[in-house]
Amino acid sequence: MNRVERTVWRDGEFVPWDNANVHILAQSLQRGSLAFDFMSVHQAQLGVAVFRLEDHVARLFKTCSIMGLPIAYSQAELVEGCAETVRRNPGVTSLKISALIPSIEAELVPRNPRVGVFICAYDYESDILGIEEPAGSHRETVSLKVEREIVNRRPDIIPPQAKMAANYTSAMFAKWRAREEGFDEIVLLDGDGAIAEAPTSNIFLVNAEGLATPPEDKVLHGITRASVIELADALGIACHATDLAVDDLRSAREVFLTSTSVGVWPVVRIDGRPVSSGSTGPVTSRLKDALAEISRGTDPKFEHWLHYVSD
Numbered sequence: 001m002n003r004v005e006r007t008v009w010r011d012g013e014f015v016p017w018d019n020a021n022v023h024i025l026a027q028s029l030q031r032g033s034l035a036f037d038f039m040s041v042h043q044a045q046l047g048v049a050v051f052r053l054e055d056h057v058a059r060l061f062k063t064c065s066i067m068g069l070p071i072a073y074s075q076a077e078l079v080e081g082c083a084e085t086v087r088r089n090p091g092v093t094s095l096k097i098s099a100l101i102p103s104i105e106a107e108l109v110p111r112n113p114r115v116g117v118f119i120c121a122y123d124y125e126s127d128i129l130g131i132e133e134p135a136g137s138h139r140e141t142v143s144l145k146v147e148r149e150i151v152n153r154r155p156d157i158i159p160p161q162a163k164m165a166a167n168y169t170s171a172m173f174a175k176w177r178a179r180e181e182g183f184d185e186i187v188l189l190d191g192d193g194a195i196a197e198a199p200t201s202n203i204f205l206v207n208a209e210g211l212a213t214p215p216e217d218k219v220l221h222g223i224t225r226a227s228v229i230e231l232a233d234a235l236g237i238a239c240h241a242t243d244l245a246v247d248d249l250r251s252a253r254e255v256f257l258t259s260t261s262v263g264v265w266p267v268v269r270i271d272g273r274p275v276s277s278g279s280t281g282p283v284t285s286r287l288k289d290a291l292a293e294i295s296r297g298t299d300p301k302f303e304h305w306l307h308y309v310s311d
């Protein structure tokens with residue numbers, strides 16, 4: 001694997017990648033009390049830009065506020081920290097901000113609740129996978145399994161709107177099992193058996209009325225989800241946030257997932273059966289292409305979604 005020559009923002013200072021560490025007994029590592037957010041970085045028409053940076057930082061603050069994690073920075077400080085981290089790390093495509101309790105604690109409630117913040121910028125393929133010539137880090141289309149054993153994030157435990165590390169544990173193990181069965185991804189249901197979301201993405205379907213996606217009280221408020229809803233409106237495609245059953249997914253004309261890392265990701269099989277003809281549908285393609293264009297900075301209507309970091 002490559003040696004990663006990146007520099008990481010740690011509480012306002014830059015440290016080498018290899019020094020961006022916490023102790024094994026750090027409270028957040030032991031208890032899952034780490035809040036985070038994940039952004040994409042693009043080489044756009046006018047320079048290097050982070051997609052909807054302010055919205056992602058605002059979501060991190062929402063996570064901290066839902067959980068009661070006492071973050072001591074302002075949103076403006078962290079927006080600037082993110083921009084500076086990207087400036088100092090040329091060629092990155094991803095940006096991850098983590099807020100955690102780094103102190104060594106033995107009890108559940110920390111004696112030292114100081115929240116430390118780390119901002120890492122990297123390219124997944126060259127820095128993490130160690131691949132020199134990127135080949136695309138995920139498949140073009142998804143084979144989805146409807147997960148029936150593990151229920152989605154419960155509001156009475158950790159609300160789905162909080163992007164907390166501990167909220168990913170059960171979905172991670174469920175997806176791992178599904179991978180072993182040959183699926184790419186799972187979709188989780190809520191306690192009533194309605195569609196909620198995938199472990200790290202939101203879900204949409206296309207039916208005769210247009211687009212439909214599960215309502216906000218059931219899911220993480222994905223920035224890509226919000227972008228697709230706004231984009232659909234601009235393209236004259238109706239979109240409803242509404243409860244959806246597994247049968248609605250099965251009978252949909254098209255299904256796709258959305259997230260920062262995959263953009264718009266076409267689902268072509270569900271539980272082994274093809275969705276419609278089993279290939280990417282026209283509405284999915286249109287939204288995928290439109291979002292890609294916005295990320296390149298070539299759609300003036302949505303240029304405000306790009307936060308340019310160049311001086």
Ligand code: PMP
Pocket residue numbers: 038197198199200201202219220221222223224225258259260261
């Ligand atoms: N749901 C969950 C649970 C997620 O972790 C993510 C990834 N952040 C998403 C949805 C998609 O959110 P976004 O479009 O902001 O990446």
